[in-house]
Amino acid sequence: MTLTVAADRHASRIVDRAFAAVGPRGxxxxxxxxxxxxxxxxxxxxxxxxxxxxxxxxxxxxxxxxxxxxxxxxxxxxxxxxxxxxxxxxxxxxxxxxxxxxxxxxxxxxxxxxxxxxxxxxxxxRFATISAYPYDPTWVVRGLVTPVSAGRTVAISHHRDPRPVEVPVVAEVRFAHDGEEHVLVATAPGPDQDGLILLFTDATSGPETYAAGRVLRIPTSLGSVTLDFNETALLPCAFSLAWNCPLPAAENALRIPVRAGERHAIDHDGKELL
The missing domain is CATH 2.60.200 (Tumour Suppressor Smad4)
Incomplete structure (x- = not known):
């Protein structure tokens, strides 16, 4: 896939996501x-x-x-x-x-x-669109998905409930960017959803992107996978205060800036919705 095609697909995905955000179950x-x-x-x-x-x-x-x-x-x-x-x-x-x-x-x-x-x-x-970083091919990286010990959990708080609950960890995901290795823990998605989810914050969370964090969904498979951080999405609570989103665990706080994927839900005045 050429860079132009990839960039066009990225832009189309953001448009589709914005359209779906105000659908009947958006x-x-x-x-x-x-x-x-x-x-x-x-x-x-x-x-x-x-x-x-x-x-x-x-x-x-x-x-x-x-x-x-x-x-x-x-x-x-x-x-x-x-x-x-x-x-x-x-x-x-x-x-x-x-x-x-x-x-x-x-x-x-x-x-x-x-x-x-x-x-x-x-x-x-109030919602108008989704702001996003331009497509960046350097944020398409190889990842290694490895199993974890049985019974391992991670403490997850929620948007409207700060009391942490222990959530099962499904796998660890290792990847490298700019020569530095990083590890994220993967958890299972909600009912009737496939794949694994990587809830994370990074150095852009707050200054440049939605402060509560973002999410990258990956296939349910062990071994080598492609991680396209250009597909990083906003949490539902970026669109409405009604949501009680799970928030990224402390283990998934990346020290580096991930300048890829969605940044904010935007209102008709061009301001951040939340």
Missing amino acids: PAAFVWGDFVTAPGTVVTGAPGTWAPRPGGTPGLVVTARADEGVEIGGAPVDGEAVLFARAADGPTVARFRDGAEGVVFTYDDSKYALQVWNPNSDWAR
């Missing part, structure tokens, strides 16, 4: 998400009240009046209705009068959250 469309663990729960951005299903059955129960504008499975809710977690069981999307949608989310089927999405949210309306 990061700027995320309004809020709350775990529903008790009857009568009020979720920001969602009409009615919400409750777990009896016995921990997957999904949630909504109680709403007809004039509150909740629709599930094409039918308006006037009383109680179930929002299912799995399409095989029944309707999985609740539609609200303001154009927002509610869906059920779970990490492990032990408890269920209602996520509210709206492509016309305040954040989506």
Whole structure:
């Protein structure tokens, strides 16, 4: 691939990412998400009240009046209705009068959250584009993915919750740049996602790029891999304060500047969104 072709693909990817950011499930469309663990729960951005299903059955129960504008499975809710977690069981999307949608989310089927999405949210309306570094071929490097000892974890805090939790480490990734070797720990992505994720900060975090860090996704494979840091992406919490993103562990704080990939979400005034 020529440098021109690679640079054009990089520019197109940034455009596509910006377009997707305000899509129905784009990061700027995320309004809020709350775990529903008790009857009568009020979720920001969602009409009615919400409750777990009896016995921990997957999904949630909504109680709403007809004039509150909740629709599930094409039918308006006037009383109680179930929002299912799995399409095989029944309707999985609740539609609200303001154009927002509610869906059920779970990490492990032990408890269920209602996520509210709206492509016309305040954040989506403010968002304009993504700023990024120009394509840099020197940041396409070879990496070595190696296994780690069983049971190894890393302490991860979250954007809205500073209390660290221990997260399993899947692998170590070693790479060299400008003659210096670096090591990052890889963790597993969220539900229904493939590959490994490298959450990291570097010397640009804050002065030049989103301060909380960025992420590079790589294939799930051991051995030699290509690491294209031009594909480094913003965390979802760069687009909306509703997100509770996992933040890079201390082990993944690179001392060098990684001037490649996405830098900031930008508003219509040309300013950083967050």
